[in-house]
Amino acid sequence: MMGVNEKRGSAFPEGGVLETPKKTLFQENWGLFRKNRLAMAGLMIFVAFFIIAVTGRVLTYGRDPYFNPALVRLQEKLRPPLSKPNLETLKPEEVPRLGIYLFGTDDLGRDVFSRMFQGSWVSLTVGFVAVGIAVVIGVFLGGIGGYYGSSQINLGSLLASVLLGGGIIGILLGGTAVGVLMVLLGAAVAAVLIRMGNSKAKRPIPMGFSVLFLNLFSVDVLITGLIDIMLCFPSFFLILTVVALLPASIYTIMIVIGLTSWMGAARFVRAEFLSLREQDFVTAARALGVSNWRIIFRHMVPNAMAPVLVSATIGIATAILTEAGLSFLGFGVPPPDATWGNILSNGKNFLFDAPWLTFVPGVAVLIVVLAFNLFGEGLREVLNPKLRER
Amino acid sequence: MLAFLGRSLIQKIITLFFVSVISFLIIYLAPGEPSQIDPLNPIFTQEVLERFRKEFHLDKPLHVQYFYFYRDLISGKSVSWKDNRPVLGKIYERFLNSLPLFILGTLITWTLSFPVGIHAAIRRGSFYDRSTTFLAYLLISIPGFFFAYMLIIFVVTQFHVPVIGMETFGISSTGWSWLMDRVWHLLLPSILFGAGGIAVLSRYVRNQMLEVESQDYVRTAKAKGLPADKVHYKHALRNALLPFVTMFGLILPGLIGGSVIIESIFSWPGMGRMAYEAILARDYPVILTVNFISAILVLVGTFISDLLYMVVDPRIRL
Numbered sequence: 111m112m113g114v115n116e117k118r119g120s121a122f123p124e125g126g127v128l129e130t131p132k133k134t135l136f137q138e139n140w141g142l143f144r145k146n147r148l149a150m151a152g153l154m155i156f157v158a159f160f161i162i163a164v165t166g167r168v169l170t171y172g173r174d175p176y177f178n179p180a181l182v183r184l185q186e187k188l189r190p191p192l193s194k195p196n197l198e199t200l201k202p203e204e205v206p207r208l209g210i211y212l213f214g215t216d217d218l219g220r221d222v223f224s225r226m227f228q229g230s231w232v233s234l235t236v237g238f239v240a241v242g243i244a245v246v247i248g249v250f251l252g253g254i255g256g257y258y259g260s261s262q263i264n265l266g267s268l269l270a271s272v273l274l275g276g277g278i279i280g281i282l283l284g285g286t287a288v289g290v291l292m293v294l295l296g297a298a299v300a301a302v303l304i305r306m307g308n309s310k311a312k313r314p315i316p317m318g319f320s321v322l323f324l325n326l327f328s329v330d331v332l333i334t335g336l337i338d339i340m341l342c343f344p345s346f347f348l349i350l351t352v353v354a355l356l357p358a359s360i361y362t363i364m365i366v367i368g369l370t371s372w373m374g375a376a377r378f379v380r381a382e383f384l385s386l387r388e389q390d391f392v393t394a395a396r397a398l399g400v401s402n403w404r405i406i407f408r409h410m411v412p413n414a415m416a417p418v419l420v421s422a423t424i425g426i427a428t429a430i431l432t433e434a435g436l437s438f439l440g441f442g443v444p445p446p447d448a449t450w451g452n453i454l455s456n457g458k459n460f461l462f463d464a465p466w467l468t469f470v471p472g473v474a475v476l477i478v479v480l481a482f483n484l485f486g487e488g489l490r491e492v493l494n495p496k497l498r499e500r
Numbered sequence: 501m502l503a504f505l506g507r508s509l510i511q512k513i514i515t516l517f518f519v520s521v522i523s524f525l526i527i528y529l530a531p532g533e534p535s536q537i538d539p540l541n542p543i544f545t546q547e548v549l550e551r552f553r554k555e556f557h558l559d560k561p562l563h564v565q566y567f568y569f570y571r572d573l574i575s576g577k578s579v580s581w582k583d584n585r586p587v588l589g590k591i592y593e594r595f596l597n598s599l600p601l602f603i604l605g606t607l608i609t610w611t612l613s614f615p616v617g618i619h620a621a622i623r624r625g626s627f628y629d630r631s632t633t634f635l636a637y638l639l640i641s642i643p644g645f646f647f648a649y650m651l652i653i654f655v656v657t658q659f660h661v662p663v664i665g666m667e668t669f670g671i672s673s674t675g676w677s678w679l680m681d682r683v684w685h686l687l688l689p690s691i692l693f694g695a696g697g698i699a700v701l702s703r704y705v706r707n708q709m710l711e712v713e714s715q716d717y718v719r720t721a722k723a724k725g726l727p728a729d730k731v732h733y734k735h736a737l738r739n740a741l742l743p744f745v746t747m748f749g750l751i752l753p754g755l756i757g758g759s760v761i762i763e764s765i766f767s768w769p770g771m772g773r774m775a776y777e778a779i780l781a782r783d784y785p786v787i788l789t790v791n792f793i794s795a796i797l798v799l800v801g802t803f804i805s806d807l808l809y810m811v812v813d814p815r816i817r818l
Contacts, residue, residue, distance in 0.1 A: 148633075148634065148637075335514070335515065335518075338511075338515050339515050339518045339519055339522065341798065342515060342516075342519045342794075342795040342798045342799065343519065343523070343791065343794075343795065344753065344791070344794045346760060347760065347772075347775060347790070347791070347794070348523075348526075348791070350760065350776070350779060351526070351527065351779050351787060351791075352526060352530070354779045354780065355526075355527065355530035355531070355779075355782075356530060356531065357531070427641065431641075431643055434643050434645075435643065435644070435645065435761055438643075438645050438761065439760070439761065439764065439776070454643075454645065454646065458645075458649065461649060461652070461653065462653070465653065468646065468649050471646075472642075472643060472646030472649070472650075473646075475643050475646065476638075476641055476642050476643065476646065479641040479642075479643070480637055480638060480641035482641075483637050483640055483641050484637055487637070
């Protein structure tokens with residue numbers, strides 16, 4: 111008898127009311143995440159790196175920075191790390207702020223510590239902006255591909271968008287007459303489509319115009335085709351080509367890395383959307399008359415973000431590596447500004463005389479990228495119940 | 501089966517067409533022209549420039565240039581703008597140089613990552629598992645060029661052997677010492693080539709193996725008292741290997757991409773370095789051809805992997 115009572119007691123707590131779980135989803139995930147020591151270390155390094163990079167932005171840029179990364183002291187070149195400056199040969203304003211050369215100096219006598227400090231901001235922004243661009247494009251395209259999936263694109267709207275897009279590109283490139291003509295044509299097709307589309311129910315479409323409503327292929331085919339096309343390019347080679355052909359700037363690199371790495375996010379979001387759109391809350395939202403865009407971005411995207419978050423964290427690591435590789439090959443941020451890649455690229459000429467010029471930036475990139483990877487993998491394990499320790 | 505082949509063939513040709521258009525547009529619409537590459541060179545007079553532009557159809561509208569370019573490429577007639585040699589011959593020559601690097605690197609990757617991944621999965625949570633996991637992350641995160649320099653410093657100071665280039669410059673000996681010289685030069689870049697692959701692949705093997713190990717039939721095999729080795733290697737491993745058969749197709753694109761940095765550090769006259777030099781010299785035919793070939797390799801690779809999947813996994817047979 112007792113046993114039965116106990117069993118009932120556990121199934122129905124006091125008062126016979128089921129309690130809601132005490133922990134929110136976030137608390138539960140956080141508890142799991144904290145158990146993963148490597149991932150926690152990754153998160154801490156990530157936060158530290160963030161703080162360092164932001165203070166680096168404040169202290170090393172501007173006209174009279176606190177740590178001057180561009181100050182040349184030719185009499186103090188290639189001093190090893192932790193060496194004391196030779197105070198007799200330096201003007202008072204040339205003495206390093208810390209009193210010693212923490213990471214040594216390079217071949218022009220510039221303080222490697224200040225340069226690393228400055229470079230951390232570049233790495234941080236490249237990582238975040240590039241991945242931000244990639245995530246926005248990926249979520250947008252993947253969401254549309256997954257949500258509209260099987261709805262068809264007709265000839266008219268394809269024609270209109272090709273004409274409009276081609277016309278705008280044409281105008282930007284200088285072919286004004288052709289461009290304007292194309293834009294006007296495109297606008298005309300679009301206008302016809304909208305008029306016909308609205309009045310479709312009332313009267314039949316006149317002959318000749320019905321060609322415009324010929325269905326060609328589905329939205330999903332378009333989006334997956336686009337992903338396949340982008341995956342065909344050898345990514346580092348493509349980035350290298352574009353960066354080499356365009357004028358050198360940090361923004362070019364961010365945009366190019368972003369534009370060539372959105373495919374993963376798009377695939378994840380599309381796959382999530384394919385299952386999400388069949389779920390009840392989407393049907394409910396649609397029944398309430400919520401607009402398609404609002405359903406996609408307010409109701410479905412937040413539910414599809416978990417895998418994107420993971421791939422974005424790892425994407426930041428990849429973007430930082432890519433930027434360092436580009437700087438190393440001599441593309442990217444133009445010279446006076448330091449990045450970890452170009453400090454290393456400089457240092458390779460003094461590999462045996464001044465190994466710290468290779469090791470300091472190399473180890474820095476390694477630690478930061480490692481932290482992002484570990485953090486991302488930890489997130490993946492927490493957010494994916496299948497991978498949890500059983 | 502035939503329907504699937506036909507459909508995917510058509511799909512891949514369409515994809516290839518768009519890739520060719522996009523890569524062509526990227527290159528030709530970027531600011532600057534190859535004829536301006538060296539404006540201060542006195543040899544480049546206005547007439548020479550005009551002749552240059554005419555010779556390479558740069559004065560024609562874009563779509564005509566596109567047509568000319570891919571006609572020349574497919575008929576094998578396109579020449580490098582830099583030295584007027586046929587592009588395909590040039591690529592083939594460099595391809596032969598890259599091939600040993602690729603083969604050795606791939607061998608290193610595939611022979612090392614399987615034992616490592618399988619053992620990590622079998623001894624899940626052990627010290628071995630945790631240390632290989634950490635090592636794998638380390639290898640994924642280390643910048644290739646930094647790793648290269650660490651290896652160079654290590655090998656040069658410990659073994660006193662030259663490592664840059666394909667062989668020691670001006671070496672005249674033959675036989676054994678020539679072979680050893682080549683091997684030393686080949687070893688470092690191949691290790692670098694394989695290192696990243698080991699990290700990724702061994703993690704993948706581990707996860708795959710773990711998934712299979714949690715299946716019911718593995719538990720049944722354990723429960724009926726089979727020896728552990730037999731359960732792991734006969735029941736679990738065979739099923740875990742399934743996805744990897746398909747990966748043979750996916751290593752094809754590695755022939756071209758991914759070696760730019762390693763080859764330029766080691767002055768290895770391979771394809772990556774050729775592509776890099778072509779970018780610097782704005783040698784459009786070479787850039788576009790490399791791009792085109794690597795797109796073909798990606799498409800052929802996915803096609804092969806689809807086929808292999810159908811062969812080894814009867815569940816997917818269409």
